[in-house]
Amino acid sequence: MTTPRLIQNFSGAQALLIAPPSTATDVLAGTLMKLGLTVASVLPAGEAPWLDFEILDPEHHIVIVDGDLPLPGLAASAVPDLPPVPVVGLVGVEAPSRLKGLLQLGATGLLRKPIHGASVYAALFLAVNEHNRRRLLEERLARHEERRRGRRHVVKAILRLMQEHGLDDDAAYETLRRDAMRARQPLEAYCEALVRARPSVAAPALSPRLARS
Amino acid sequence: MGLSHHRIGILFSADGPYGLVGRAMLNGALLAVDEVNARGDCVLEPVIRDPQGALAGYVAGAERLLDAGIRHVVGCYTSSSRKEIIPIFEKRDALLWYPSHYEGFETSANVVYTGAAPNQHIVPLVRHLLARGGRTAFCVGSNYIWAWENNRILRETLAIAGGDVAGERYLAVGETAFDQVIAAILAAKPDFVFNTLIGISAYRFFRDFRSACAARGIDQARTMPVASCSLAEPELEAIGPEAVDGHLSSSVYFTSIDTPRNRAFMAAYAARFPEGPTPSADAESSYIAVHLLARALARAGTEEAATVRRAACADEFEAPQGPVRLDETTLHACLTPRIGLSTAAARFTIVAQAEAPVAPDPYLVRSDPRVVPVSRRPHLKVVP
Numbered sequence: 001m002t003t004p005r006l007i008q009n010f011s012g013a014q015a016l017l018i019a020p021p022s023t024a025t026d027v028l029a030g031t032l033m034k035l036g037l038t039v040a041s042v043l044p045a046g047e048a049p050w051l052d053f054e055i056l057d058p059e060h061h062i063v064i065v066d067g068d069l070p071l072p073g074l075a076a077s078a079v080p081d082l083p084p085v086p087v088v089g090l091v092g093v094e095a096p097s098r099l100k101g102l103l104q105l106g107a108t109g110l111l112r113k114p115i116h117g118a119s120v121y122a123a124l125f126l127a128v129n130e131h132n133r134r135r136l137l138e139e140r141l142a143r144h145e146e147r148r149r150g151r152r153h154v155v156k157a158i159l160r161l162m163q164e165h166g167l168d169d170d171a172a173y174e175t176l177r178r179d180a181m182r183a184r185q186p187l188e189a190y191c192e193a194l195v196r197a198r199p200s201v202a203a204p205a206l207s208p209r210l211a212r213s
Numbered sequence: 214m215g216l217s218h219h220r221i222g223i224l225f226s227a228d229g230p231y232g233l234v235g236r237a238m239l240n241g242a243l244l245a246v247d248e249v250n251a252r253g254d255c256v257l258e259p260v261i262r263d264p265q266g267a268l269a270g271y272v273a274g275a276e277r278l279l280d281a282g283i284r285h286v287v288g289c290y291t292s293s294s295r296k297e298i299i300p301i302f303e304k305r306d307a308l309l310w311y312p313s314h315y316e317g318f319e320t321s322a323n324v325v326y327t328g329a330a331p332n333q334h335i336v337p338l339v340r341h342l343l344a345r346g347g348r349t350a351f352c353v354g355s356n357y358i359w360a361w362e363n364n365r366i367l368r369e370t371l372a373i374a375g376g377d378v379a380g381e382r383y384l385a386v387g388e389t390a391f392d393q394v395i396a397a398i399l400a401a402k403p404d405f406v407f408n409t410l411i412g413i414s415a416y417r418f419f420r421d422f423r424s425a426c427a428a429r430g431i432d433q434a435r436t437m438p439v440a441s442c443s444l445a446e447p448e449l450e451a452i453g454p455e456a457v458d459g460h461l462s463s464s465v466y467f468t469s470i471d472t473p474r475n476r477a478f479m480a481a482y483a484a485r486f487p488e489g490p491t492p493s494a495d496a497e498s499s500y501i502a503v504h505l506l507a508r509a510l511a512r513a514g515t516e517e518a519a520t521v522r523r524a525a526c527a528d529e530f531e532a533p534q535g536p537v538r539l540d541e542t543t544l545h546a547c548l549t550p551r552i553g554l555s556t557a558a559a560r561f562t563i564v565a566q567a568e569a570p571v572a573p574d575p576y577l578v579r580s581d582p583r584v585v586p587v588s589r590r591p592h593l594k595v596v597p
Contacts, residue, residue: 011578034320034543036578117321118299121576 004132010062010124011036018042018049019066019090024115028064028090031117035124037062043069053084058135061085062128064111068092071101082106082138086131088123090115108134150188157191160198218256219510221246221503222278224288229266230387231412233447233490234290238312240486241496242287245503247485255511257503268297275301275309284516287312287502290495292358299324308518310506312498314442314464316362317575323518325525326545327502327537328495329465332574334442335363337550338463339370341565342440347404348376353394353418354409356383363409363442369581379403384410389417395425398437405461408441415444416451423456434459445493449559460555465548466494466534467561478533491559501532501546505539536570545573 015037019025029039043049049069056063065071067089089102092113102110109127111119154176161172180190223242226235239261246257262278264270271289275298278286286302287310289295295311302309302323314329342350350367354360360383368378379401382394398406410418419439426433433439444462468479468491478500482492509525510516522544529538535549547570553561574580 009576009578009581031320035576116303118319121318 004129004136007128007132008125009036010128012060014038014040014061016040016042016051016056016061016063018051018063018069020069024090024113027117028111028115028120031115031120032124034117035121056083056085058084062088062124064088064090065102065105065107066090066092067098067102067107068113071105082131082134086128088127106131147186147188150186150192153192153195154188156195160195216253216256217511217514218258219285219507219516220258220260220281220283221506222275222283222286222288223259223261224264224271224274224278224286225261225499226264226266226270226290226294228263231266231290233451234445234493234495235263235266237445237447237490237493237496238290238499240482240490241312241492241499242503244482244485245500245507248481249504249507255507257507264294268294271298272301279305279307284308284518285310285506285510285521287499287506289313292316295324306518308521310502312502313495314498316359317577318362320543320545320575322522322544324544325502325505325522325539326543326573326575327505327539328498328546329548329550330545330573330575331362331366332577332580333465333548333550333571334463335366336370336577336580337565337567337571338440338442338461338552339367341461341463341552342405343371343374343376348374349379349401349403350376350405350407351379351398351401351403352381352407352409353398354383354407355386355388355411355414357386359411359443360409364407366577366581367407384414386411386414388414391418391421394418395422398422399425399429399431403437406437406439408439409443411443413451415441416448416453419452419460420456444555445495446560447490447493449555449561450491452559454557454559457559458555458557461564462553462555462561463550464494464553464561465550466497467551467553467563468492469553469560469563470534470551472533472535474531474535475533497533501530501537504530504532505537538570540573543573543575545575547572 015032017025017029017039020043032039042051049071051063063085065087083106087105087107088109088111089107090113091110108130109123111123157176158169158172161167161175162169167175176191177187180187183190223239225239226232227239243259246259249255249257260278260281260283262274264274271294275286279301284307286307289311290313292315298309299321303321307323309324310327311324312327314334317331350371352364352367354364364381371377380397382397408415408418422439423433426437438459438461440461442463444460445464446468449457505525505528508528508530509521513520513524526539526541529536537546537548539546549570550567551563552565554564555561
C-alpha cells in the first residue's frame with residue numbers, strides 16, 4: 001500500500017499501437033514482442049484516431065500513441081487527469097502543441113522517432129511504473145479528501161462524548177477510535193453514523209454574563 | 214560453387230586489465246579460423262585489432278575494420294565495450310558477433326550473441342543453490358553493471374523462495390583490500406557467498422576469504438561456498454593452489470565436459486596454443502561464433518548482414534558444449550547450462566547439467582517475476 005509495486009517484466013501484456021504503419025513501428029513492434037508483449041494496432045483506417053477507454057484493462061494494456069497524429073478524438077474520450085492504463089508517446093515533431101497533446105493523454109513515457117530498439121524497454125519501464133505511482137498517489141489523495149470531509153463528524157462526535165460522559169477531548173477521541181476499530185469502520189464513517197443515529201443535544205444557552213462581555 | 218573468401222574482423226583485448234580472458238577468446242576464434250580454412254568450403258582471413266581494454270580503442274578498432282570493407286566482426290568481452298560500438302554496427306548495418314556471457318536486457322539486429330544470457334547462468338545457479346538448502350546469500354562484486362544486475366536477479370529469486378540477501382558489498386574494479394568485507398561476511402554467516410568480482414579482485418578475494426576462514430577453523434568450501442557466474446579455468450589457475458577448490462561456477466562450458474567432441478576441441482586447442490591460456494567458456498563461445506559465421510557465409514553466398522543472419526539462424530552447430538543454434542527473434546544462442554565445482558587441479562567437476570540446450574531469454578520475460586518481490590516482512594502493530 002505504501003509503495004507501488006515495481007513492474008519490470010512486461011510478458012503477457014498487450015501494447016495497443018495508435019500509429020500509422022511504418023518502418024519505425026516495425027522496429028517498435030519487433031522489440032515489444034522480444035519483451036514478451038503482444039502487439040495490436042488500433043488505428044482505425046480513414047478515421048481520426050480514437051480509443052475506447054472502457055475496454056482497457058489496467059493490468060494488461062499499454063497504449064502507445066503517435067504524437068504526430070491529430071489527437072482530439074483521444075483527448076475527448078480521456079478521463080480527466082489520468083488514463084486507466086499507461087500511455088507511451090511517440091515523439092516526432094518536437095513541438096509544444098504535440099507534447100501538450102501527449103501530456104493531456106496522460107503519457108508518462110516518451111519514445112523519440114525514429115525508434116531504436118535499445119530505448120523501448122526503458123520507455124516502457126518508466127511509463128508503466130510512473131503511471132502506477134501516479135495512480136496510487138491520486139487514489140491516496142482521493143482517500144485523504146474523503147477523510148478530510150468526514151472530520152467534521154469526528155469533531156461533532158468528540159464534543160458529544162465530552163458532553164455525555166464528561167470526558168476530555170483526548171479520552172473522547174481515544175474511545176471513538178477504539179470503538180471504530182472494533183466496528184471495523186473508518187473513524188470518520190463511524191462518527192458520522194454515531195452523530196446521525198442520535199438526535200443532537202441542544203447546545204447549552206450562553207450565560208448572560210458571557211453574552212454581555 | 215567456387216571457394217568463397219572472406220575477411221573477418223577480430224576485436225579482442227589480449228592486453229590490458231582483462232587480457233587473460235581476451236587471449237583465451239582470441240585463441241578460440243583463431244582455432245576456429247584454422248579449422249574452417251582446413252575444411253576448404255570457405256576461406257577466412259582474420260584481421261585482428263587489439264583495443265587493449267580501452268573503450269576508445271574499441272571504437273577506433275571497429276571503425277577501422279568497417280572502413281576497410283569488413284562486414285563481420287567477432288569481438289568484445291565487457292558490456293561497456295559492446296555498448297560502445299553497437300551504434301557503429303547499426304549505422305553501417307554490419308554484424309558484431311559477441312561471444313561472452315553477459316547480464317542480458319539487450320537485443321540488436323546487428324549483434325549475434327553466442328555467450329550465455331542470464332537465464333542460462335544466474336537463474337540455474339540460484340535454483341541449484343536453493344535446491345541444496347541455500348537461503349541466505351552475501352553478495353560481493355565489482356562495482357559495475359554485471360554485478361548490479363546479477364545481484365538483483367539473485368535477490369529477487371531468493372525473495373520468492375523465502376530467502377534473503379544478508380549483505381551486499383561493491384568494490385572498484387581492481388580493488389584488493391577485502392578485510393572489512395570478509396569480516397562482514399563472517400559476522401553474517403550466510404549459507405553461501407555470491408561473487409561477481411572480476412579479474413585480480415576476484416582472485417585475491419578467493420585467497421583472502423579462504424585463509425580468513427581457516428584462521429577461525431571454518432571449512433570455507435563446505436560451510437560458506439563461493440558461487441559465481443564468471444569463474445572459468447584460467448581464473449582458477451590465477452587463484453592459486455591454496456584456495457582453488459570447492460567453488461561453484463555456473464557456465465555453459467567447462468573443459469571437463471567428457472564427450473569426444475570436447476576432447477577433440479581440447480586437443481586441437483592445446484596443439485595450437487601450447488602456451489595457453491586454458492580455454493574458458495568465453496573462448497569456446499568465440500570458437501562457436503567464428504564457426505557459425507563461416508557456415509552462414511558459405512550458405513548465404515554473400516556478406517550482406519540480413520542474409521547471413523538468416524542463414525546463421527537456420528543452422529545448428531555441434532559445439533564442444535553440445536548442439537548450439539541461434540534463436541531467430543533475439544539472435545542469442547540456445548546453450549546448455551551446467552554447474553561446476555572446482556577441484557584442486559584447477560578444473561571443474563560438473564555437478565549438474567541441463568538435459569537439453571535452453572532457449573535464450575535475454576529480458577527474462579519467461580524467467581522473472583512480473584512484479585518485483587518485496588523481501589522485507591510487513592510491519593504490523595497491535596491495536597488495543
